[in-house]
Amino acid sequence: MPISFFVDPLRESRPRDAARGDRWIDRWLAACADLAELKRSNPMTDAVIDAIDGRMIRIGDKWLADFASCNYLGFDLDSEIIEAIPEYLRRWGTHPSWSRLLGSPVLYEQIEDRLTELLGCEDSLILPTITHIHMSVIPVLAAGGTIFLDSRAHKTIYDGCQLARARGATVKRFAFEDPDDLDRQLRDDRAHTRIVCMDGVNSITGNAPDLAAFARVTRRHGALLYVDDAHGFGVIGERSPDELSPYGCRGSSIVRHLDETYEGIVLVGGFSKAYSSLAAFIACPTPLKELLKTAAPPYLYSGPPPVASLATTLAGFDVNDRRGDALRQTLYRRTIRVLDTLHRLGVRTLNHSGFPIIEVPLSDHHDIGAVGRFLFEHGIYVTLAAYPLVPKDEVGFRIQVTAANGDDEIEQLCDVLGLLSQRFALQREDDLREAA
Numbered sequence: 197m198p199i200s201f202f203v204d205p206l207r208e209s210r211p212r213d214a215a216r217g218d219r220w221i222d223r224w225l226a227a228c229a230d231l232a233e234l235k236r237s238n239p240m241t242d243a244v245i246d247a248i249d250g251r252m253i254r255i256g257d258k259w260l261a262d263f264a265s266c267n268y269l270g271f272d273l274d275s276e277i278i279e280a281i282p283e284y285l286r287r288w289g290t291h292p293s294w295s296r297l298l299g300s301p302v303l304y305e306q307i308e309d310r311l312t313e314l315l316g317c318e319d320s321l322i323l324p325t326i327t328h329i330h331m332s333v334i335p336v337l338a339a340g341g342t343i344f345l346d347s348r349a350h351k352t353i354y355d356g357c358q359l360a361r362a363r364g365a366t367v368k369r370f371a372f373e374d375p376d377d378l379d380r381q382l383r384d385d386r387a388h389t390r391i392v393c394m395d396g397v398n399s400i401t402g403n404a405p406d407l408a409a410f411a412r413v414t415r416r417h418g419a420l421l422y423v424d425d426a427h428g429f430g431v432i433g434e435r436s437p438d439e440l441s442p443y444g445c446r447g448s449s450i451v452r453h454l455d456e457t458y459e460g461i462v463l464v465g466g467f468s469k470a471y472s473s474l475a476a477f478i479a480c481p482t483p484l485k486e487l488l489k490t491a492a493p494p495y496l497y498s499g500p501p502p503v504a505s506l507a508t509t510l511a512g513f514d515v516n517d518r519r520g521d522a523l524r525q526t527l528y529r530r531t532i533r534v535l536d537t538l539h540r541l542g543v544r545t546l547n548h549s550g551f552p553i554i555e556v557p558l559s560d561h562h563d564i565g566a567v568g569r570f571l572f573e574h575g576i577y578v579t580l581a582a583y584p585l586v587p588k589d590e591v592g593f594r595i596q597v598t599a600a601n602g603d604d605e606i607e608q609l610c611d612v613l614g615l616l617s618q619r620f621a622l623q624r625e626d627d628l629r630e631a632a
């Protein structure tokens with residue numbers, strides 16, 4: 197599931213656990229109990245999708261509007277991209293089953309060249325998934341020094357940091373969205389190597405961090421800033437007076453969107469969301485790319501993405517060049533329609549960016565199962581954000597809008613949100629104002 201895992205049961209073990217003879221597996225099971233119950237009892241988790249028709253999905257005999265996929269630009273359904281695949285398969289077969297160090301079809305170079313140009317970075321390296329990158333690159337970059345980890349970082353970043361810790365690095369957490377806390381911690385740390393790991397567009401809140409502030413702090417302390425913009429790449433990009441929407445142009449990701457430079461920043465992102473393809477990248481200086489070719493295990497040992505994914509990535513660049521900004525304009529318009537509906541209902545969402553990830557927290561986290569069933573019965577498919585994927589006061593559901601959701605599906609969603617807000621206690625915008 198593409199969202200954070202909030203607690204670490206292994207870290208949370210207390211002395212009394214050991215005294216009682218608790219096993220680590222029991223602590224894992226206890227930590228995941230809410231989620232496991234949801235998986236068992238709710239049609240909205242672990243579902244088998246029997247068919248799709250555009251952005252409608254069929255589960256058994258029930259058709260639902262899908263607001264749970266990350267195919268933000270609708271490239272998974274784009275006929276121009278789909279039709280590009282057979283020619284690549286004819287030329288390259290289904291799968292280049294060499295590890296990349298053994299040999300890479302020239303398609304990789306073509307992707308890296310186009311990506312480097314799009315991002316405006318020095319160089320880039322393609323590996324199969326972001327998870328592979330975090331698990332292999334973070335330990336290399338940490339080099340036994342200190343990692344400063346955003347306390348709300350995505351689970352896959354967290355896991356990469358745990359592996360680095362096993363290789364001798366120290367992991368310290370800094371408060372979410374708090375560059376001042378990071379500044380204090382960096383000031384007090386004297387490690388030879390310091391790296392700061394965090395998300396770009398956050399997969400739960402849908403908001404971007406204040407990258408300029410974090411970059412200022414990390415540069416001032418001579419640390420490296422490592423940013424995972426899985427959800428921003430393809431959606432947000434460089435600003436321009438001619439832009440069709442506030443998402444900016446070209447989907448060139450968070451560094452360009454916020455008009456930052458790549459000095460002291462390593463950007464990671466993937467094609468498996470906005471580009472609907474299995475591949476991921478690290479944007480970095482050329483010497484680091486060359487180092488990673490021998491130091492990052494997936495380049496040496498892992499199977500590569502299938503040719504169809506390399507094909508859809510390349511065809512995706514073409515479509516992005518020609519129609520991407522228009523698709524992002526549609527995506528923005530549909531997202532704003534949903535956000536306006538929530539606002540009109542007085543319902544709180546964590547999203548204040550207008551980006552297409554809209555988390556709606558419940559007043560009572562115990563309602564999650566019933567809310568999931570209600571949405572399912574009313575034909576709406578979303579991601580349920582249960583504890584421990586999110587903290588208890590943020591348990592709720594996450595709507596992801598894509599350019600391929602029709603206006604009729606958006607209207608259906610808005611109607612159902614109205615019914616839901618009458619039936620269940622959702623957190624209110626007013627509560628937030630009173631608390632402030």
Ligand SMILES: Cc1ncc(COP(=O)(O)O)c(C=O)c1O
Pocket residue numbers: 197198199324325326327328350352395399424426427466468475476
């Ligand atoms: C922020 C973030 N990073 C990483 C990942 C994992 O990406 P991949 O599937 O390429 O490993 C996800 C997936 O949902 C994500 O949301």
